[in-house]
Amino acid sequence: MFFEFFKKNKNTSAQKAKERLRIILAHERAENKAPFLDDLRKDIIEVIAKYIDIDPKSININLQKDQSMEVLEINIPIK
Amino acid sequence: MAGKVLTITSGKGGVGKSTTSANLALGLALKGKKVVAIDLDIGxxxxxxxxxxxxxIVYDVVNIVEKTCKLNQALIKDKRTENLYLIAAAQTRDKSAVTSNQIKELTEELKKDYDFVILDSPAGIEGGFKNAMEPADEVIIVTTPEISAVRDADRVIGILEANDKKEMSLIINRIDPTLVKKGDMMSKDDVLQVLSIPLIGVVPEDKNIVSYTNLGEPSILHKDSKSGQAYKNIVQRLLGKDVEFMEITEEKKGFLKNIVSLFKD
Known part of the structure; x- marks a missing residue:
């Protein structure tokens, strides 16, 4: 009993499974939803690079769903 | 009559699609609905x-679509109820033997005479799966609380959402309360938090299913079967009744029962 109490909230394999699923599914869902993200990234880099000096690797594109709202987030750090 | 096409699918194989199809088909038929179940796992x-x-079985679904038999020649009547018919999959052909248009045409025809047309989808997300999806009015996704089954279920849900919005619901099959309690299996709620579609049933792990399948008698026919009770509840929900979800807990053995089980077998 005492042991179970500790096991419950900590790293049970079920909690691990859930966590691993959360991470992989967030990734797969984004890819399924927006298979164009890679192309979009390329195009954006091309356009921005014409005007500003940027590091292509640092560009971060993310499609996020937050309950009812979907957000396309594009981060472009300027050198 | 305007029947409903109900497709049972999962993504991953071996999670209990056919067992679910058999139990729901039989359960609905025993409730007085006219049901035809079609096995689309061709081959x-x-x-x-x-x-x-x-x-x-003499004729199968491929014979129907290729018109080498009449529809009613391939409708196999169940032994237990006259409300249930089966259309078998062809065993010597493969998934390419039928097209989704042909299946759609067939289900449209059957919907005129049956309340429920149940399509048992093959595993995977290829052609056979698409044949089972296209005609569906409602899709039931079966998963187990295992990580790979849940992942595949999510993929199926994603594909269905991306195409046309179908009504979807989830069955979580083979929940083992002892493992859940130990933290070695995701619980119903864990799975629901990951896959956010409405739940239509939870089915406990039932060791007897192996023997029921050996006998060709789905668990819904067995009075004392826990999984059978779970399927009965799902049938009620399909018929629009509001039934509470089964608490899946460990079987408590009393002191006496423990003693008895020592002497059994």
Whole structure:
């Protein structure tokens, strides 16, 4: 009993499974939803690079769903 | 009559699609609904054995679409209820033997005479799966609380959402309360938090299913079966009744029962 109490909230394999699923599914869902993200990234880099000096690797594109709202987030750090 | 096409699918194989199809088909029929179940796992026919009807099959779904038999020649009547018919999968062909248009046409025809047309989808997300999806009015996704089954279920849900919005619901199959309690299996709620579609049933792990399948008698026919009770509840929900979800807990053995079980077998 005492042991179970500790096991419950900590790293049970079920909690691990859930966590691993959360991470992989967030990734797969984004890819399924927006298979164009890679192309979009390329195009954006091309356009921005014409005007500003940027590091292509640092560009971060993310499609996020937050309950009812979907957000396309594009981060472009300027050198 | 305007029947409803109900497709049972999962993504991953071996999670209990055909067992679910057999139980729901039989359960709905026993409730007085006219039901036809179609095995679309062409090349890997299974539903006939689970229902115990394998000896009655002469013609199958490929014969129907190729018009080498009449529709009613391929409709196999169940032994237990006259409300249930089975259309078997062809065993010597493969998924390319039928197109989704042909299946759609067939289900449209059957919807005129039956309340429920149940399509037992093959595993995977290829052609056979698409044939089972296209005609569906409602899709039931079966998963187990295992990580790979849940992942595949999510993929199926994603594909269905991306195409046309179908009504979807989830069955979580083979929940083992002892493992859940130990933290070694995701609980119903864990799975629901990951896959956010409405739940239509939870089915406990039931060791007897192996023997029920050996006999060709789905668990819904067995009064004392826990999984059978779970399927009965799902049938009620499909018929629009509001039934509480089963608490899946460990079987408590009393002191006496423990003693008795020592002497059993």
């Amino acid at each position: 890997l026919r299974n539903l006939d054995m689970i229902l115990g009807l394998e000896n009655r």
